[in-house]
């Protein structure tokens with residue numbers, strides 16, 4: 380067997396000095412240039428193996444002996460949502476019940492019924508940009524975060540944050556943003572050190588209590604004022620698991636309400652922000668996209684039917700997810716039939732039973748053996764259905780894998796396609812700084828930072 384390469388860990392701090400904490404993911408990718416597509420790192424008290432080529436990722440995803448492992452900040456977030464879909468351990472009963480009850484409520488048909496609500500929030504954004512005029516610099520990521528938060532809260536639990544009408548963050552949003560940032564910081568420290576960050580720990584617990592209370596209050600209000608709306612909250616309150624015959628417990632419902640708000644907005648906001656950056660720095664795809672939208676929508680108000688006729692817009696989104704996946708890393712673990720025996724990968728590397736393994740989307744999605752010499756270029760054509768079908772298996776994993784893949788992918792793609800269609804129908808865009816160089820803020824997800832644009836209403840649009 381071959382040893383898995385990697386930088387030598389130091390006592391207590393492991394490989395902390397090999398990583399730039401504010402750009403942890405970028406540093407992990409950079410290490411692969413030295414150590415190759417499989418290497419090991421010791422971080423936060425864990426001995427991890429990182430995988431970054433399609434060949435290796437395809438191997439582990441084609442086998443049955445690898446399962447999800449919540450890793451990094453997801454472990455810290457488990458304190459907030461122990462029964463939430465995203466943070467649940469694979470064998471947890473609550474995960475199976477919630478997954479089976481919710482899966483069809485997130486399917487394409489159910490999501491299509493949410494078009495009017497998605498349009499409601501996108502129209503608020505369009506109105507804001509129209510009122511700004513074409514000389515006001517727009518903080519793109521901040522507005523997309525308002526858009527995606529208000530959309531998921533309205534569609535999932537009929538809750539309006541009205542973020543476009545407030546300068547400050549809603550206290551609920553401020554609490555979970557703070558909690559996400561803390562989770563990231565805690566993730567990179569050795570576990571024992573986190574016991575001594577008393578002020579941070581107190582703030583973490585206070586935020587957690589507040590989020591639980593708000594979610595429980597929304598649930599109680601819905602029970603006191605029942606509706607027939609087919610939203611995710613009603614699905615959770617009324618749904619019965621076809622396998623066990625059980626209902627979701629109150630704490631599982633509460634945890635999933637918080638999960639949807641967290642998992643469902645930062646990611647989609649990041650996807651839209653990266654897409655705009657890529658379009659604004661690639662005039663060819665920008666023009667092709669706008670031409671498709673003009674041809675399909677013209678000046679008509681958007682309907683669900685238009686969304687089925689925008690293949691280039693969808694390809695742009697998939698290509699943006701390839702080049703800049705909002706979740707660049709996710710965790711799995713090998714499960715050996717005998718925990719004392721290793722699991723062999725690539726016919727030559729031994730992994731311990733339950734050893735954390737990280738899938739590095741940033742590397743996988745730019746594997747030159749799959750995407751060629753132009754892997755780093757934004758070419759939406761490669762994601763058109765007819766070309767996407769020809770790509771090898773497991774080379775595009777922005778939504779994770781298998782039964783633990785993203786339950787909200789149809790929701791996110793519809794929401795983003797709708798936003799892109801409405802915004803490109805109404806506006807022309809340009810970067811405030813034409814020489815803007817992409818910088819990335821890492822915080823559970825990754826997002827562009829300091830990305831400012833101008834939006835100019837197109838002729839004939841009111």
Ligand code: HEM
Nearest residue numbers: 464465639642643646647650706709778779783785787791
């Ligand atoms: C899981 C990405 C949007 C809810 C995941 C995972 C990824 C991901 C990579 C797997 C995580 C892991 O294995 O640890 C994304 C991206 C999105 C997006 C890139 C947008 C572009 C959404 C939306 C929702 C959502 C809109 C809506 C509620 C979830 C949930 C899980 C999940 C609940 C856990 C699923 C399970 O394990 O059963 N997502 N997501 N996501 N996502 Fe998303």
